[in-house]
Amino acid sequence: MRELPIGIVTLLFTDIEGSTRLLQQLGRERYVSALSVHRRLLREAFARHGGVEVDTQGDSFLFAFGSARASVAAAVEGQRALALYRWPDEPVRVRIGLHTGEPVAADGLYAGLDVHRAARVMSAGHGGQVLLSQTTRDLVGSEVEVRDLGEHRLKDLAEPEWLFQLGSQEFPPLKTISNTNLPVPANRFVGREEELVALRALLLAVDHRLITLTGAGGSGKSRLAVATALELVEEFPNGVFFVELAPIAEPKHVAAAIAQVLGVRETPARPLIEGLKDHLADKRTLLVVDNFEHLLKAAPIVSELVHAAPRLVVLATSRERLRLSHEHEYPVPPLPEMDALALFVERAQATEGLEATEKNRAVLVEICRRLDGLPLALELAAARLKLLPPAELLARLEQRLPLLTGGARDVPERQRTLRATIEWSHELLEPQEQRLFARLGVFAGGCGLGAAEEVCGADLDALQSLLEKSLLRQARGPDGGPRFWMLETIREYALDRLAAAREVEAARHRHAEHYATRSEQAEDAIKKYGVSDQEYFERIGHEQANIAVALRWALDAGEAALALRLVYGAFRLWFRRGQFREGGRASEEALALSGGPPELRAQVLTRVSDFPKFQGDLVRAAEMKEEAIAFFREYDDELDLASALKDLAEIVGVQGDTARAHQLAEEALALRRAVGVPSGIAHALSGLAELERMQKNFGRAIELHNEVLNLLDEPEGGERTLPPLHSLGDAWIHCGHLDRARDYLVKAVSLSGEVEDMYCLGACFESLARLAERRGRFRSATRLLGAGARIRESTGAAPDDPQELERLQTALCAQLGDNVYEACLREGAAMTMDEASQLAGAASAAASSETVGNVG
Ligand SMILES: Nc1ncnc2c1ncn2[C@@H]1O[C@H](COP(=O)(O)OP(=O)(O)OP(=O)(O)O)[C@@H](O)[C@H]1O
Ligand SMILES: [Mg+2]
Known part of the structure; x- marks a missing residue:
């Protein structure tokens, strides 16, 4: 037996690209001869650099090297030999992967995670490509030219890997599983070969687009679904997405759970389900919806999606079928x-x-x-x-x-x-462990260590013991700390035990308290210390399921104060995720309970009025603001009063009562002036300025916005200058100063791109479309309109000036005719942000500075 290098070893895997296709194309005989030439060439090349052959299987090799540099030299020489050989038919192309680790040598083979990793690194590549893992890359040093391909998730491996490519040649994107959020299981998947093959065929067949894995709890449905989906990542170019429904308590939240995974937001004009349909419409996506059994009422959503998106495939797991008409049930058998x-x-x-x-x-x-x-x-x-x-x-x-x-x-x-x-x-279990086990059942979607301690009185030993007994599982939480969770069947049993111990109410109460405090603190940090939204999401972004469960309990138990605290804390989660209906419904329920501290109620009211406002119910939005304002007046809370007055002014202005809107905005301004903080004054002034713009008093609007910019005193490009920049640009178009308008708008576009303010970006493109129209460039104007509308709609915002927008649409359509107009709109909507920005710059320029011939 040959001597395998031991200690730190670099493993080199190779594999022929498209070998099955090659075999079919060449026929058996010619394929075998090509295969053996390829083997000879690689063996010679690798041996020259001290490589030891470990294994050969079909069309692939595993070689081991005592030196990482030698392995790189060997890979280069191997690829060169294959490239220079005069193949009688099609050239044989090989992918090579290198990874350095400390594999265990036994019986002439290597074992251990490093071998898997090396194989996965290789599989990510294309014919002719050589990929290096981070460890190999670190060892070969800087003399070797590599290309940084970024971080990738590899099949079956929990830790992502940073990958590098040898040389600078261009290859298609790597074949990794980055285009998916599938969970990476902590241990190996066992058996199920037949099921994997059968399911793969089912999922790729044109006539099956909804397949449900059914079986008793713990029979392995979820695990099989994940393993199947992992194999299919390459077949679904728009991605393979995993939606975990176990923590979702109510059928009406199913659409939101799917939308959150896909990044789809609700808009005033479009409920979530419609947004989902649009989003998936022409995409080749595989959606895995896991643990559907307790939400069967929501099953029609799945039907609707499959219906609306002809290339979508859904793989569900559920203890019973979803009972949908085109559903294909696949019962999961026990393991042989x-x-x-x-x-x-x-x-x-x-x-x-x-x-x-x-x-x-x-x-x-x-x-x-x-x-x-x-x-x-x-x-x-x-x-x-x-x-x-x-x-x-x-x-x-x-x-x-x-x-x-x-x-x-x-x-x-x-x-x-x-x-x-x-x-x-x-x-x-010990009695004390049993107690902890039962209490842990109250969490939806797992919990961190702090929550386990506070809500369940957990201690580390008992947690450890439950982990060892597989009654509890541990994963890495988003904050890097441990996150504990239970398989659904086990959690149900834990809840049964909790009920038997008559502890449900007490545990649920502590659970609700815990999440009320945490979400409240996260929101307070924004209000009191001005931390960023991002920090808020880092703190509680992953706790939405727990918060929803806590809120449901507080509402049902009539705990007004707790419910209001939870709504106060969760407002931003719903709002930023575009879940306006869910947020609106929950806040109305909490507000309908009697009791709760009036100050908290006012704080809730002033925030959640955005939900009805976004859904077009201005009457309710105004009513909420009025109630909050009454409270702030009574308690002399000047800052909150000023911002509520400004918001109400905007609502009332849109409702058409301009006199009252002015009065409110002036009052807000007076309050801010009395406090004297420039940014506060600017905030109130901008409200007034926008009112003037809405009433088409553009001269006055410009004056006020200029004052806002002065007050902000921010370095060029500060985030808060964005709204005035856009408004100034827009107002100058109305005044006929097109060059000046262009300066502001172009600046605003590049700034919105930088700070990712999609709302403002959409509005800017729409304004620039008007500018292009004024310059007589109707096609470009229409394209910009398409680009702006798409961006704006993705944020769910209403148009900046709906009447003006309608006028512009009609005018452009009349100029171009329906067909050209529609085509230009579509072209615009398909543009990338950069393309649209470039077009905007060119189309808004005055004729003399125009350089692009086809702008028209
Ligand atoms: N083929 C397999 N290889 C390795 N582990 C498996 C396999 N099948 C199931 N398991 C493990 O068994 C446990 C139960 O499986 P799983 O969670 O998939 O069951 P389920 O049918 O989805 O149950 P539930 O109805 O409660 O959701 C999990 O820990 C899972 O990782
Ligand atoms: Mg399951």
Whole structure:
């Protein structure tokens, strides 16, 4: 046997690109001869640099090198040899991946995560390409020319990998799973080869676009769905997305859960479901909706989406079918004996050094049989092998399970087995661990350590023990700390135990308190210390499911103060995620409860009035502001009063009562002047300026906006100068000073791009469209209109000046005729931001400075 290098080793994997296609094309004989030439060339090249051949399989090689530099030289030489060879038919192209690690050598082969990683690095590449992992790249130093390809997620690997390419040649994007949010499981996927093949075929067949994996809790539906979807990432160019429904409590939140994953927002004119349909319409997307069983009422949403998007495929998991007409049900069978054994032994090995030997094999097989090949039951039992030897474990299971499954005869056998296994596993816990276990059931979508301690009185030992027994799982939270979560079947059992201990109300109350305090603090930090929205999202962005559950409890329990605190804290989550209906509904419910501190109520009112406002219900929005204002007046809260007055002025102005709007805006301004902070005064002044613009008093609007810019005293390009820049540009168009208007608008466009203010960017493009129209460039104007409308609609905002917009649309359409007009609109909507900005600059320029011939 050859000597394998040990210690730090660089692994080099190769693989022929498109070998199946090549085989079909060349026929067996010519393919085999090409294959053997390729082997000879690579072997010679790699051997010259000290490579040791570890493994050959079909069209791929694994070589090992004691030096990373030597491996790079070998890869270069190998690629060169293949490129220079005169292939009689099609050239053979090979991808190569290099990764350096410390694999374990045994029986002439290597084992360990580094081998997987090296193989995955290779699979991400294209024929002719050589990819390096970060470790290899670090070792070869700077003499070697590499291209930084960024961070990528690789199949089956929890940690993403930074990848580099040797040389500077151009290749298509890497074939990694970055275009997906699929969770990366913490352990290996076992067996299910047939199911994977069958599901793949089903999901790619044209006539099946909704497939539901069904089966009892813990039978492996979710895991199978994820494994199947991972294999399909390359087949769905618009992405493979995973929507976890287990933490979602109410059917009416399903659309929002999907929208959040896809980044779709609600707009006043368009409810979420319509937004989702538009978003998915022409895309080739695979949507995995996991754990649907408790939300079956929302199943028609899935139908609607599949109907509206002809290339969309949905893979659902649910304990029962969704009962939709085109649904294809795929029942997930238990694991066959050998796979069950493999899973059981693997999980046992993770904690104990268990091996399946000739001697204990019969016992292990019997345990798996006793557990009906149910993955979750296998995991729970395996976790107990730490203390109980296999024979003892089997004896206990035989003794306990029949008693535990005794009860309900009307549920299927397998479900009873699982339930009994969970109960048995629970029985073996210490009383204090049992208490913690039950309480942890109140979290939706998991929790961090602090929450577990505060809500459940958790201590580290008990948490550790539950983790070891597979009753609790641990992942890395968004803050880098641990996040604890439960499989759904287990969580349901925990909640049963909580009810049996009569602790539900107390635990739910503490849960609601905890999330009320946390979300309130996150919102306060913005209000009191001016931290960024981003920090707010870092703090509670991942807790929306917990907050929703907490709020539901507070509302049902009539806890007005708690409910208001939660709404106060969660307002921004709903608002920024475009969930106006959900936010609006929740706030109305909380406000309808009697009680709660009046100050809190006023703070809630002044914020949540944005929900009806965005949905076009100005009457309700104004009513909310009025109530808040009355409170702020009574309690002399001047700053809140000033900003509420300014907001109300805007609403009243749109409603058409300009006299009252002026009065309110003036009052806001007077208050701000009395306090004397320039940015505050600017804020109020800009309200007044916008009113003037709305009433077409452009001269006055310009005057006021200039004052705003002076007061802001921000360095050129400060974020807050954006709204006045746009308004000034727009007002100057009306006054006929097109060059001046252009200066402001072009500046505003580049600034909105920098600070990613999509609302303002859309408005700027629409203003620039007007400018282009004034210059007689009707096609460009229409394209800009298309670009602006698309951006603005994505933010859900109403047009800046609806009447003017309508006039412009009609005028352009009349100039160009329906067909050209529509085509230009579409072209504009398809433009990238950069293209649209360039067009805007050119089309708004005066004729003399025009350089682009086809602007017209
Ligand atoms: N083929 C497999 N290989 C490895 N682990 C598996 C496999 N199938 C299931 N498991 C593990 O078994 C446990 C239960 O599986 P899973 O969560 O997929 O069940 P489920 O059917 O979705 O249950 P529920 O109805 O409660 O959602 C999980 O820890 C999962 O990782
Ligand atoms: Mg599941």
